[in-house]
Amino acid sequence: MANLKTTYLGIDLKNPIIVGANNMVTDVKALKKMENAGAAAIVYKSLFEEQIQLENLEMGESMNEYADRNAEMVSLFPNIDHAGPEEYLMNLYKAQKAVDIPIIASLNAVYHESWVEYAQKIAETGVKGLELNFYSFPKSFETTGKDIVDEQLEVIKAVRKAISIPVSVKLSPFYTNTLQVIKKMDELGVGAFTLFNNLIQPDIDIEEEATFYPYHLSSPTEQKLSLRYAGLLFGEINAAICSNTGIYQGSDVIKMILAGATAVHVVSTLYKNKIDHIQTMLQEMEAWMDKKSYADLAAFRGKLSRKNSSDPYAYKRAQYVDILMKSEDIFKKYPMV
């Protein structure tokens, strides 16, 4: 029988399927269901800077200052009034007590001081790791890309110094050179990279003529960027590569591991296919590994990475040219005239 064990953030996991941060995890019953369905670890919902600011009287001011985040918060936390940081920390403690699998907390702060202070408080709850959720995209025309990266590197340094539990980073792909940013963060001892953050984009209601912030459940077509980066990073960094976005089936997990991933995060598939789907994904992986006679994940991890791929064009520009040259096939399938 196939062995699905993996190591993530220095923690031994029974398999590579980690439940990513989402709202279901705030319900202890759901946590237990995830554990029973075979999840190897669970990332708890993020603690946001706005929740931290709830504790101070300048909340109104802070929320105006971060108007875009405010909107995100209201849609992610309809009960925001009741979700202050103390309650969050207590819920984290209870979550880790409720299940035997590791709980990884997630922090999404703004101020340097908040990152460090709450990383420390979170580490004291007994969780097994902390994911720094760098939900950041350019908001001003003045800030340089280097400013953004430097600030994030400083946060990593300070948090790593302040706590002893392992630290992972969840990133957006929107850096000028994402590979270089990851390499720099890796050198600071980040234990894992969750690739990528699925940023919530505002939409526009044309009847109301107002913006709104819909929940976005991903689709499997969105997994390709994570797949590519797993392939590019395999063998190049010390940290674990954790693929995220659009992973729906066991076959998707297999693809990520073939590219080079150590583990995956899943969220949307659990909303759409229910929590028990984890079990189906694991069974699918086992069946494939048995069919291919792979005893464990190491036997095929990174087989199709840039380092190991026998396809000379994979991960290169020629791939793109190849697709363009094959565009005739698309016209045949979807004739326009």
Ligand SMILES: Cc1cc2nc3c(=O)[nH]c(=O)nc-3n(C[C@H](O)[C@H](O)[C@H](O)COP(=O)(O)O)c2cc1C
């Ligand atoms: C309802 C919901 C709540 C989420 N909350 C968080 C969060 O608190 N922190 C975070 O880092 N990501 C959060 N996410 C993003 C997911 O963790 C994940 O990165 C994203 O959904 C892509 O994975 P998927 O394609 O498997 O859904 C949330 C996603 C959903 C759908």
